[in-house]
Amino acid sequence: MNILSSENTPLADFGGLLDWPRLQAWIEHSELPGQGPVTAAQQLTGGSQNNLFLLTRGTARFVLRRPPAHLREHSNATILREARVLKALADSDVPHPRLLGACDDPTVLGACFLLMAPLPGFSPLGELPGRYARDPDWRAAMGPEFVRAAAALARVDHQAVGLADFGKPDHWHSRQVERWRAQLDGYQSLPGYTGAHLQHIDSTARWLQDNLPTDGRIGIIHGDLQWPNAMFAYDQPRIVGLIDWELSTLGDPLLDLAWILSSWREPGDPQVGAADPVVRPWDGFDSRAEMIALYGELTGRDMHSLPWFFVLACFKLACILEGSHARSLSGGPGKQMGEFLHDYAVWLMAKARQLTMSL
Known part of the structure; x- marks a missing residue:
């Protein structure tokens, strides 16, 4: 079964990091924004220990964060701790990404993952823009x-x-x-x-x-x-x-x-x-x-x-x-x-x- 993008081409799995049949099924039963399947996926730069992907679902976009393919000892626990602290800060005045959801079942993608609202900005590194x-x-x-x-x-x-x-x-x-x-x-x-x-x-x-x-x-x-x-x-x-x-x-x-x-x-x-x-x-x-x-x-x-x-x-x-x-x-x-x-x-x-x- 091929999972198609908005251009009717298969979505990339980025070296097996995104298992689309399982992920689409999980998203379908979640409370994430947007409707229908994910139709676009882009890998983002910036994470040295984890992988980031910008996903498009209907008119909504969100960021998926997951550990690398070769998990370290505490990779799954660390992702879930991140989700926990982001949820705890939801009503604070601390600027942070809004948590949209988290998956504690590593069988979906081979690792636990979380999803966040994208932030409109840049991370300073080297020459400023x-x-x-x-x-x-x-x-x-x-x-x-x-x-x-x-x-x-x-x-x-x-x-x-x-x-x-x-x-x-x-x-x-x-x-x-x-x-x-x-x-x-x-x-x-x-x-x-x-x-x-x-x-x-x-x-x-x-x-x-x-x-x-x-x-x-x-x-x-x-x-x-x-x-x-x-x-x-x-x-x-x-x-x-x-x-x-x-x-x-x-x-x-x-x-x-x-x-x-x-x-x-x-x-x-x-x-x-x-x-x-x-x-x-x-x-x-x-x-x-x-x-x-x-x-x-x-x-x-x-x-x-x-x-x-x-x-x-x-x-x-x-x-x-x-x-x-x-x-x-x-x-x-x-x-x-x-x-x-x-x-x-x-x-x-x-x-x-x-x-x-x-x-």
Whole structure:
């Protein structure tokens, strides 16, 4: 049985990622917008861990998000966690994709998946488009927009929205180093990988353990607030949604702010070189100090412990990026990208070292 597009040609299955007979049957019995079968499908770029497809059904369009063909241990659980947090945020002022549905039956597509309303915008990566590139005032608005989105998430009462059990808040701060160092050490089992070779990783881990904050809070954290995970409108400097919630959990929301700040560049930072993922042009952006002041104003948080979170953000992100590098050496896709991410992990540890030495 061929599933036909609006041009009466078979819809592509994208290497087996979309089983059209099963998916069409599932959609038919769902409450998704539109009528009839899906008549068009386009694979979207941007997801490094999951696959995104823009589907058209009648006059409606929606985005399907699913894990890659070769599932990792927690791929299905992660997708369902994303669906859960998006549903919980439905009535909040946090900009995010609207959840339309989720499938917890992996027999439909070989993996669990979720469906979202598409967001009209772009994810900043490399050269900025249109007026963002031409107008420094538009670039100046991007930082505060990012901070306002993070602050809105920090203000959400995780218990009130049904996420009281979304993570392990007990002793969260003291568990972070062991948690991410164990993940880094676990890459040693991958064939072809000879070790992290990240200078300052041990001294940074010790510093974090020796300087634990005493005034932490627990809330929902996105877990990966980098430029590619914030979509901006084309027609005005405004965030339309935070995307890619696969690392979301319960933790101290100051880590999200620190994660954003790790994407910032200021005079005196270590040189990044070709691995720098910062958006361009950079002139016009607020300083880190201005971003910190705005976040404190919006959330009421005392910022004196923020340096610890900044160092943790660099440490944690370096551990995560090194995993992509390790998998690329063991036969996974994107060896060149793996090298790029390793170089950026090296920079993150240099930045962490610079900060710990200045305190």
